[in-house]
Amino acid sequence: MxxxxxxxxxxxxxxxxxxxxxxxxxxxxxxxxxxxxxxxxxxxxxxxxxxxxxxxxxxxxxxxxxxxxxxxxxxxxxxxxxxxxxxxxxxxxxxxxxxxxxxxxxxxxGIGRILRSPTVFEDVVKVLLTTNTTWDRTVRMVEALVTQYGDPLPTDPSRHAFPTPDQLAAVREEDLRAIGVGYRAPYLIDLARRVADGEVDLEQLKDDNLPADRVRRLLQDLQGVGEYATALLMVLVGRYDAIPVDTVARERVSQEWYGGRPVGDEEIDRAFARWGEWKGLVYWWWPWSRDTGCKKQEAECR
Incomplete structure (x- = not known):
């Protein structure tokens, strides 16, 4: 086909x-x-x-x-x-x-679009697996999750699809910990169960007409989803006025505009404020002059 x-x-x-x-x-x-x-x-x-x-x-x-x-x-x-x-x-x-x-x-x-998963559920799971870890470990955790719980490809059973909410909802916490996801195990199970039970509809976040505050509240109501994860997920669903602020963002902005001095959320927001609704996308594609943050968090690097 x-x-x-x-x-x-x-x-x-x-x-x-x-x-x-x-x-x-x-x-x-x-x-x-x-x-x-x-x-x-x-x-x-x-x-x-x-x-x-x-x-x-x-x-x-x-x-x-x-x-x-x-x-x-x-x-x-x-x-x-x-x-x-x-x-x-x-x-x-x-x-x-x-x-x-x-x-x-x-x-x-033709630069500007950002790859995302076919479901918001998959992106939430993957974002949770990028927090407080290295990129190499994120790759291993995602691979283990997919291999262990996703349906196999009939022509090559060694390869698998991403697990559905129902499939992850049926997993025991100790089994998830056994494949290396660590403290994230209860967060993933809670997320999967709430989605599988219909308590949370993540796919509604694909609707551009949904108020931004509602998108943010729904994401922040998920266990394990903090400010950084919320902002990253908002960018992934197309809400480009959010900047995923973490140690990488702070180091980048510090080196670019503040001579290496420590910066907080206010300084980061000020650096991109003139781009308004596009500031998150400008941050994403900014050609950082000293991108040492990439060595620490390759998930952000291009």
Missing amino acids: RLALSACAPFSLQAIIASHGWARLSPFFIEHQTTALGRVERLSTGRVVELIIREAGDGVTVETPDRLEGFEREEVARKVWWMLRLGEDLSPFYEAVREEPRLAHLERE
Whole structure:
């Protein structure tokens, strides 16, 4: 099966793949020989398929060796549309940064979109697994979670889809700890159970019309989701006025504008305030002159 999906211009699949570390987290993978983005995906029917996404024409093509029914093709299209933000019009962002010499190249190179998972649930789980740890350990934790609890790909049972809320809700805390997620185990189980039971609807956060305060409150009500995780998740769902402030952000801003002096949230917000609703995206793509933070938190690096 092969689908062709168009995107709002300008568009660059390679820029999306390089936007942050998500492309290296299972069940995503990168075909290094072809620079395609791949993913093992579980459809709502329960089928597990491999998707290969390549840039083509004014968008992308999505290929799978499986024959899909019409409604399954529509589901794949919706998921890829969301993951790659194909319908997102970033022209107001490009207009806002056009006079900033260090960002003027973004529009020309089609840079601006950030890769995300097909569900907000998956992104919340992955963000929880990036907190208070190294990037290498995040990769291992995600891989273990997917391998242990996700449905296998029929043509290659060593590869798996991301586990569903129902699948994770059935896991015991001690079993999650055994695969190395540590203190996050009860947070993941609580999240999965609340989503599986219908108590929390994370997918409603895909609605641009949902008030930002409501998005923030819903995220902060989740166990283990603090200020940094909330801001990162808001950026992932397209709320670009949030800046994920952590030690990396503080070090970057300190070195860039404050001569290495310690800075807090107020100084970081002031540094990007002039970009208003786009300040989180400006922070994301700012070409840091001394990006020592990348050595500490590769999940943020490009």
